Amino acid sequence: MAENVYILGITMTKFGKHPDKDTVDLGAEAALGALRDGGVTMHDMGILAAGNLMNASSGFGQQLQKQIGQTGIPVYNVANACATGATALRTVIMAVKSGEVDMGLAVGVEKLAGAGLLGGGGRAKSDAKVWEPSGRFGAVTPTDGRIGTDAMPGTFAQVGMEYGHKYGEVSFETFAKISEKNHAHSTLNPLAAYSKRFTLEEIMNDMMIAYPNTRPMCSANCDGAAAAVVVSESKLRTLSLEQQRRAIKVSASVLTTDPYEEACQILPNVNTLTRNAAKIAYEQAGVGPDDLDLVELHDCFATAELVHYDNLMLCPEGGAVDFFESGAPWRDGSTPVNVSGGLQSKGHPISATGIANIWEICHHLRGEAGDRQIEGAKVGLAHVIGLGSACGVHILEKSAV
Amino acid sequence: MTDTAASAQVPLVNYLVLGDRPHLVANQCTNCGARFFDRRNACASCSGTSFEKVDIATEGEVRSFTIVTLAAPGVPVPFVAAVIDCGGTSVRANIINTPPDPDHVKLGMRVRLATYSLGTDDQGTEAIGFGFEPA
Numbered sequence: 001m002a003e004n005v006y007i008l009g010i011t012m013t014k015f016g017k018h019p020d021k022d023t024v025d026l027g028a029e030a031a032l033g034a035l036r037d038g039g040v041t042m043h044d045m046g047i048l049a050a051g052n053l054m055n056a057s058s059g060f061g062q063q064l065q066k067q068i069g070q071t072g073i074p075v076y077n078v079a080n081a082c083a084t085g086a087t088a089l090r091t092v093i094m095a096v097k098s099g100e101v102d103m104g105l106a107v108g109v110e111k112l113a114g115a116g117l118l119g120g121g122g123r124a125k126s127d128a129k130v131w132e133p134s135g136r137f138g139a140v141t142p143t144d145g146r147i148g149t150d151a152m153p154g155t156f157a158q159v160g161m162e163y164g165h166k167y168g169e170v171s172f173e174t175f176a177k178i179s180e181k182n183h184a185h186s187t188l189n190p191l192a193a194y195s196k197r198f199t200l201e202e203i204m205n206d207m208m209i210a211y212p213n214t215r216p217m218c219s220a221n222c223d224g225a226a227a228a229v230v231v232s233e234s235k236l237r238t239l240s241l242e243q244q245r246r247a248i249k250v251s252a253s254v255l256t257t258d259p260y261e262e263a264c265q266i267l268p269n270v271n272t273l274t275r276n277a278a279k280i281a282y283e284q285a286g287v288g289p290d291d292l293d294l295v296e297l298h299d300c301f302a303t304a305e306l307v308h309y310d311n312l313m314l315c316p317e318g319g320a321v322d323f324f325e326s327g328a329p330w331r332d333g334s335t336p337v338n339v340s341g342g343l344q345s346k347g348h349p350i351s352a353t354g355i356a357n358i359w360e361i362c363h364h365l366r367g368e369a370g371d372r373q374i375e376g377a378k379v380g381l382a383h384v385i386g387l388g389s390a391c392g393v394h395i396l397e398k399s400a401v
Numbered sequence: 402m403t404d405t406a407a408s409a410q411v412p413l414v415n416y417l418v419l420g421d422r423p424h425l426v427a428n429q430c431t432n433c434g435a436r437f438f439d440r441r442n443a444c445a446s447c448s449g450t451s452f453e454k455v456d457i458a459t460e461g462e463v464r465s466f467t468i469v470t471l472a473a474p475g476v477p478v479p480f481v482a483a484v485i486d487c488g489g490t491s492v493r494a495n496i497i498n499t500p501p502d503p504d505h506v507k508l509g510m511r512v513r514l515a516t517y518s519l520g521t522d523d524q525g526t527e528a529i530g531f532g533f534e535p536a
Contacts, residue, residue: 120473131411131519131528136439138415140528141519145476146413147531148493149469154482157467162484165464165508172503210482211468211503260446263491265437267465267484 002097004233006247009038012356015224015347016193017113027109028067030225038229042069046101049076049091051084051108051351085354086384086392092230093253102235109225110349120144120151154210160303167318172212176203179217179302186341188372193222193347217302224349226356248362251285252395274311277393285395289313293377296357298385299342357382365398413530423516424459428452459514461487497532511536
């Protein structure tokens with residue numbers, strides 16, 4: 001019988017610029033914060049899963065142990081694109097669920113302030129002197145910009161435009177309004193990298209990056225870390241009433257990759273793996289989209305948020321624009337989405353994102369979200385997509401104690 | 402050497418076939434029909450290991466696009482990146498020979514394959530690229 005699992009402690013650092021802290025400092029701040037939040041120490045942990053994409057081969061988990069506690073426990077250094085944080089958390093959840101350990105720590109951290117455009121490799125200053133085929137496509141020169149785009153803004157722009165082609169054209173203004181919502185939400189989040197409200201006109205008239213995504217419609221590169229302590233139900237019952245009261249039940253923990261479909265190697269299909277993950281998660285948790293009091297979904301670009309309303313089944317198939325226009329995903333709507341401000345304003349320190357969105361949900365379920373509290377929140381869903389692709393979906397529930 | 406250097410051409414990628422009627426070719430899985438433009442170890446759909454070359458239709462429909470105005474250093478902007486549905490096979494390509502703006506590039510637009518020169522290297526070989534232009 002698999003164990004039920006809970007989040008015992010969880011924290012995120014302020015997202016933004018941390019020039020005085022290196023990757024290990026930021027990770028340590030989050031890890032120690034999560035342990036403190038859960039009322040436990042490194043000596044209680046049976047496993048550590050650590051995510052850091054920019055230095056994925058550096059043994060970040062072991063570097064972290066050397067700053068906060070070398071207890072000899074197994075470390076899993078994980079890298080799974082933008083789903084790295086969720087993958088670290090899921091690794092610990094699997095270990096606890098299996099009964100191998102009764103407590104574990106997941107950490108995700110990234111230093112990305114000023115990183116600029118991600119995904120596009122760019123070209124050497126001038127083309128090669130001799131055209132010589134190389135690589136899997138036998139290309140004689142880099143193809144980014146000649147055969148489509150490798151960079152993220154244009155990739156996700158096409159994801160949104162494709163939705164429009166399939167279900168009826170989506171206007172530039174509609175995509176911009178999604179960004180307007182998230183920036184408005186961010187004004188209530190003191191940990192967001194940017195918490196400035198923009199008017200629709202400001203968003204639409206800002207610098208175009210990849211039509212229809214302007215600069216404020218793109219996720220913000222920044223520094224940040226998040227960490228969570230996972231505990232088994234049987235261990236939790238031996239802890240204090242206060243720890244039990246604040247613990248958040250992990251009702252579903254799912255990780256998927258993209259199954260083969262026509263075109264999926266032409267433009268990454270971020271839809272099917274999200275829909276698959278959501279279906280499994282709703283089944284595991286025994287809840288439906290209507291039961292969700294809030295959702296944190298992967299709005300790496302405004303064009304991405306739209307398609308995930310549909311993929312997470314927050315609306316009927318093809319109904320994402322109507323869902324948005326109804327006001328449902330605003331914080332006072334029927335299914336508040338990205339009340340943290342989302343990746344567009346809270347920021348997107350890649351490996352931290354998949355734990356920070358869980359922290360946001362837990363914060364509301366514990367009733368500790370202050371000015372941006374969604375009153376009476378009992379069930380929430382957190383979603384991330386890593387291109388390539390990997391999708392993490394977690395459903396969390398307020399403790400019954 | 403009797404050949405003139407100027408006659409030597411090389412395609413941008415090996416799935417572009419030059420000549421009188423330039424077109425793209427794919428590796429088609431002989432078991433399930435899935436099509437791929439790169440060399441294959443096995444089929445992503447059925448894991449089959451047998452493939453045959455198939456010609457891809459040179460006309461199609463724009464299924465998605467973006468107009469890239471900020472790109473990595475060295476990549477000229479603006480350009481239109483798109484997904485073209487060529488008779489049921491999706492192709493990644495730029496839309497060319499039309500202004501890169503939403504008034505001229507539309508979802509569902511009919512387009513056809515077109516080639517262009519990428520320049521000549523030090524050995525006199527000309528590289529030929531491809532895109533899709535309004536049909």
